[in-house]
Amino acid sequence: MADLMKQGKTAGKLVEFGLLQNIAEDDSKHQSDYKMLFQGQGKILLALSDHDRLSQKDLVERLDLTPQSTAEFVRKLEKKGFVSREKSVADKRVTIVSLTDQGRAETQKRMQVIPQYLRVLTDQELGQLNRILDKVNERMLQDIQEEDPTLHNKYHQLMLHHVLNKVHPDQSVEHD
Amino acid sequence: MADLMKQGKTAGKLVEFGLLQNIAEDDSKHQSDYKMLFQGQGKILLALSDHDRLSQKDLVERLDLTPQSTAEFVRKLEKKGFVSREKSVADKRVTIVSLTDQGRAETQKRMQVIPQYLRVLTDQELGQLNRILDKVNERMLQDIQEEDPTLHNKYHQLMLHHVLNKVHPDQSVEHD
DNA sequence: TTAGATTATAAGGTCCCCCTGACTAAAAGG
DNA sequence: CCTTTTAGTCAGGGGGACCTTATAATCTAA
Numbered sequence: 001m002a003d004l005m006k007q008g009k010t011a012g013k014l015v016e017f018g019l020l021q022n023i024a025e026d027d028s029k030h031q032s033d034y035k036m037l038f039q040g041q042g043k044i045l046l047a048l049s050d051h052d053r054l055s056q057k058d059l060v061e062r063l064d065l066t067p068q069s070t071a072e073f074v075r076k077l078e079k080k081g082f083v084s085r086e087k088s089v090a091d092k093r094v095t096i097v098s099l100t101d102q103g104r105a106e107t108q109k110r111m112q113v114i115p116q117y118l119r120v121l122t123d124q125e126l127g128q129l130n131r132i133l134d135k136v137n138e139r140m141l142q143d144i145q146e147e148d149p150t151l152h153n154k155y156h157q158l159m160l161h162h163v164l165n166k167v168h169p170d171q172s173v174e175h176d
Numbered sequence: 177m178a179d180l181m182k183q184g185k186t187a188g189k190l191v192e193f194g195l196l197q198n199i200a201e202d203d204s205k206h207q208s209d210y211k212m213l214f215q216g217q218g219k220i221l222l223a224l225s226d227h228d229r230l231s232q233k234d235l236v237e238r239l240d241l242t243p244q245s246t247a248e249f250v251r252k253l254e255k256k257g258f259v260s261r262e263k264s265v266a267d268k269r270v271t272i273v274s275l276t277d278q279g280r281a282e283t284q285k286r287m288q289v290i291p292q293y294l295r296v297l298t299d300q301e302l303g304q305l306n307r308i309l310d311k312v313n314e315r316m317l318q319d320i321q322e323e324d325p326t327l328h329n330k331y332h333q334l335m336l337h338h339v340l341n342k343v344h345p346d347q348s349v350e351h352d
Numbered sequence: 353t354t355a356g357a358t359t360a361t362a363a364g365g366t367c368c369c370c371c372t373g374a375c376t377a378a379a380a381g382g
Numbered sequence: 383c384c385t386t387t388t389a390g391t392c393a394g395g396g397g398g399a400c401c402t403t404a405t406a407a408t409c410t411a412a
Binding site for chain 1: 186189190193293295296305306307308309310312313314316
Binding site: 231232233236243244246247267268269270271 | 361362
């Protein structure tokens with residue numbers, strides 16, 4: 001019982017957390033666009049930062065979008081200078097999309113967003129939070145896989161691959 | 177040094193967390209639209225669940241939107257059956273917006289999203305997470321207030337009021 | 353009573369995400 | 383060689399978040 005209640009309480013706090021993140025984000029005009037990481041143009045950037053030089057077809061498969069949407073996003077990103085397009089020589093039908101340096105930088109910037117608010121946590125608390133997030137993330141991962149055992153959505157595959165890469169290997173380059 | 181690194185690590189895990197939340201959300205078709213809680217129509221719902229029966233003017237002030245946008249969102253919500261509108265008798269210019277039962281239910285549903293994944297945490301971990309979130313949330317709150325000492329944005333005020341209400345009082349109707 | 357302020361509306365715009373349909377150019381296979 | 387299949391394009395559309403520029407209706411105060 002107490003457990004359920006505590007869970008509810010925590011859930012509430014997580015909502016608050018999202019809320020505050022949201023406010024903080026549009027308060028400081030710095031437009032980190034953290035929210036846009038997982039949609040539209042952001043998705044493309046993400047996919048490319050996982051594996052550069054993908055054909056639009058590849059993107060379509062990985063991101064589970066229509067070719068048209070994909071083309072649209074790629075075009076927009078190109079206009080912004082974040083990606084470049086070139087025709088494949090091997091197969092003149094295919095367009096190869098790649099991240100420009102600027103795009104790479106942008107993607108970095110979007111993901112980093114090292115939340116300042118973490119600075120209030122003690123070393124111990126950071127450790128606790130890390131362990132907790134590992135556990136929770138792993139659980140979500142399982143849930144997702146249960147929901148879609150074959151994981152048809154390539155985007156999800158990509159993302160999970162990302163996560164798995166970080167969640168279970170030694171996972172740090174601690175060499176200070 | 178170690179601290180900064182740990183912070184970075186945690187930040188990474190938080191990104192993963194967002195990622196997974198996102199995937200989980202559009203995997204299970206239940207369209208909780210958690211992401212839309214803080215924008216447009218969601219904002220309106222939120223404001224009304226804080227204080228029902230507001231005039232559009234009130235909404236405008238609280239949400240920091242133009243009257244036109246507000247009217248638009250309200251109209252859309254009305255079309256969906258989430259809110260109802262009535263003319264004030266006292267002042268025939270004003271329209272009073274209130275949540276319908278359906279709207280109330282919807283709002284509940286959107287906010288609840290009691291994250292199942294919290295079930296993997298032990299009682300102790302929940303406690304830790306609660307403390308951590310309190311700390312972090314409080315810090316974000318301060319940051320926000322520093323950024324805008326007078327807190328011009330009424331929406332933020334509303335939200336902070338929400339948060340403050342939960343962050344420090346006893347905060348629960350614990351009667352299982 | 354009439355001018356000015358207040359509340360809301362209509363109309364139209366910008367930009368975003370994402371889709372369907374129709375079509376071209378290039379590759380592949382019989 | 384000629385028909386499919388495949389990669390991508392264009393055109394158009396639905397829905398969402400906002401905004402600006404009128405304008406109408408109502409209230410209020412001189």
